[in-house]
Amino acid sequence: MALIPLIIAFSAITHTAHGHSSFVRIKTDGEWHKPLQYIRNKTSPYDELKFYESNFLYRYYNWPTYIIDRPESVRCGRDNMNHSQETEVLSVRAGETIEIAHQREEPSSWTDDMFYNCTDDRGSCFHIPGWAQDFIHPGPLLIHLSKVPNGQDIRTYDGSGEWVKIHTLGLTNPRYDQPLNWTLYRKDPPHLTFKIPAQTPPGQYLMRMDVIWSGATNEYIHIGDDGSLAQMYPTCAQLNIQSELKAEFPKGVKIPEIFQPLEPGKCMTTSWDMMNNLKLDENYTYPGGPLWNGEELVIDKPVVLE
DSSP, X not given: OTHHHHHHHHHHXXXXXXXXXXXXXXXXXXXXXXXXXSBOOOOXXXXXXXXXXXXOOEEOTTSOBOTTXXXXXXXXSTTGGGTSTTSOOEEEETTOEEEEEEESSXXXXXXXXXXXXXXXXXXXXXXXXXXXXXXXXXXXXXXXXXXXOTTOOGGGOOSOSOBEEEEEEOBSSOOTTSOXXXXXXXXXXXXXXXXXXXXXXXXXXXXXXXXEEOXXXXXXXXXXXXXXXXXXXXXXXXXXXXXXXXXXXXXXXXXXXXXXXXXXXXXXXXXXXXXXXXXXXXXXXXXXXXXXXXXXXXXXXXXXXX
């Protein structure tokens, strides 16, 4: 835990560098909706009181979240339940394609030119010449769904139920003998599109959007042994999924429990070689549990080219 105050202090120094981001916008049926129209907002600054031995606990809007933060912060962003009542619910069809966009500025600094008339029909852009709306950390994009339990309403549901991963965007054409190519880790990342599985039963769901930058360990420099250096950037949308199916939603995982470090399949910590030399660990599995392809839950590992 001794590293945590240093991490937070470093974040304070880099706050004005626009280094981090949050998913704040959704596109359906060819239309970009207003920023935060269906996505729970976050409180900024917010005091992450749990487990810390530091007098500096405040985090700002786009600062990373760690697995030792409050569980609700890991699930859907800092103080998200304080904003759930004011968040609209988006009706989508099972099988529908969704696109999401992120923003590296805080809402207090947002201007129309950060979201409207962006090139290539992107949902966000950067208004400062020379800056890009990119992702500066190597790591995967993860999308999860959590079905609101019977008898509850999405505006009061805190995400403490089960989560099912429906999409991962990770490595592009990975090989063991070549440097890793994280699909998001570039100046002009691809459009972030995915489908709600057509087999999804009807109901209210939280949709969690996150990019994870893992920590690393080695035998000489023990960084992140408790997973403290693994960074997350979660936000959640409130959905009403329409479907004619009567099937059960598959059994999911718990958040934050699925993100514990140093356990097979949870992969919040990588080897030093993978993080710094970009050489793929042979046993690497994308974090967040198994992936549901609409038919079954499968182990979510990179498909390595020979």
